[in-house]
Amino acid sequence: MDDFAVEQLLRRHRPVGPPAALRALVLSPSRRLWPWLTAAAALMTIAAAGPWAASSLVERAAVTPGPDPAVEAAGALADALGGGEAARTWATTQVAFERFLRETEAGAAPAPGGDQP
């Protein structure tokens, strides 16, 4: 393998581009890490422990009676991220994804109850 072959190999690849959500995070005025960790922890909790997993902002917001729970949940998450259109768009996407995960878990696993881990 000569230098030309190495360069050709390099050019067959390129560094990955930024995730779509990074723009919203960049423009969020709140502290950098905690909203991201909060949302990531919420997603991991729901995915790993099933629909009964509770301590996320989205779950607490979704329990509150009122108009469309998804709208309430997205609003709560957007507020945690500092508000604004970008945060609201991102939060709406995340809530929809979490709902999808919950529905997937509900369809794939027995109903929660009792001594869940």
Add this chain to the structure above:
Amino acid sequence: MPDRPTEDGRALVGRLYDTYGASLYRYATLLLADAAAAEDAVHQVFTAMLRRTPRLDQEAHYLRRAVRNECYSMLRRRRADMPPARAFLEPAEANVNHDERLALERALRSLPVEQREVVHLHVYEGFTFQAIADATDTSINTVASRYRYALEHLRHALDPS
């Protein structure tokens, strides 16, 4: 407590991110050999501008320098045994072999960051060696040496025979 960003500041930072964000992210990705860490670096630079929007006479130069400094700081703080979070290369053309990408990532990760930086700027951003020297405050001879050593190192890593 950080300054609350103004709407003008947010609009400026949004414009800068839209203009330079992707290329800066790719630059950070190669410097750090880690896509997740690159997110942090880029986020840190732009968030700092939200808190205190600087006057930018040379936007691209300023942002590149800021991302570079942030990446080098992160590398100094990074634990040697910390594994990267996820892949940092993607195919640039069709029919690229997955194993080839993994091997190239491993080989790039084994380079010193200064050599990796020169590879990125020359191969992926098309910088001349003189432009790289200007961007990294080094001499053109140093840049040329780093590139030569980088290719040699990659060659041996990818084809030990």
